[in-house]
Amino acid sequence: MKIIVAIKQVPERDAQIQIAANGKWIDEDDLTYAINEPDAYALEEALQFKEKNGGEVIVLCAGPERVTSTLRDALAKGADRAIHIEADDLAQRDTLGVAELLAVAVKAESPDLILTGLQSDDLGLGQTGVVLAELLGIPHATIIMQVEKTDTGLRVKRELEDGWFQHVDMPLPALLTIQSGGNKLRYATLMGIKKAKSKETNTIAAADSSEAAALKLARVYLPEKQKKTVMLTGTPEQIAAQLVEKLKFEVRVI
Template identity: 35%
Template structure:
């Protein structure tokens, strides 16, 4: 079974994230890049399926040059190889354009299953998986908390507010996973060293047959008109208890409409 995992490098949520002042796109140089957290669950699920059914796991990343760091991290978890879609023309692509570009890159690969996280921590649109399945003309199984494959059939438990639905489809298919599906493994020293020798193929937009008129900031279907940095955090209010501290605290909360 050939499984492709889509991995996105995102700014570390522990650091301050900024938008570029000129075009209001994410300033990726302003903070450290890490693997999107939900994509680590996707990697782990792909590895578990490989261990059970055999085959290989390929990482597919669309992003700038520094995304190589996240690719190596994914390979050190146990993936077999990677493809890096990198091109300046992709800068500013929105979620729909990203899905289109990834579908074109997937067209250069052989796969039975595509796995990705249900959303990314930078954009949080949650639509790439569905849009990707539409571009590929494949079944989409979203918000999967459990995945089972038998023969050419795939069955997932789709997480809902009331529990889960059981959704079935024929392979090939696109599956997005939630964080409850597994516990991602930590790379061992042996796998970290082995990852340095695993193949990473670089694709430009033209290599994947991507139409330049369908990608990039100028052709994006969404637009950020303006942006501003968050104001500095104001100093807190100190309530001194002089026998009426409870009343003062209650008055303060009432003033702020918390109570």
């Protein structure tokens, strides 16, 4: 079974975010980047699936040169090879434009299964996987916790709202978006890091976007506060004393 895992590189969760001077995106200088966390779970699911059922795991990422570090990390964790779609203009492409870039690379590989995280930590649109499946004309399922091979295709465990789940049977090829937390993430071993150096990364140039983006991100800004927050300061003991005061006389739970 040939599995492609589509991953994204995003700012690290703890990164200090500054709004760019043009007010349309964040300042990318001095930012540290990491694999999008849900995509790390998609990679883990792919690696475990391969360990059980055999096959090949290919990691795919679109972005500027810096994303090769995230691809290398994925190779060190056990992916067999990598595809880098070199594109410096992802911010000018909307979800459909990015999914089209991915679709070209995926089609060339004819995989049996495509996995990706359910959403990105930066834009959070939660759509690239579903749009990619639609462009490829293959079935998809979202927010998946477990994947099992069956005689006719796959049985997946899909998370619903309020603690409900559902199994879904589906044919291959298929695309799944993976929920965080279904598996324990592995770390790269020293051996894995060493092996990654000899693994292949195929770089392909991004085609120019065929159409204008349907959506425009006009402005980014700090959210307005929904409540007036009283900030408490002092030593831990002073803060604790103030909080107890509030708990007693304002919130009235003591």
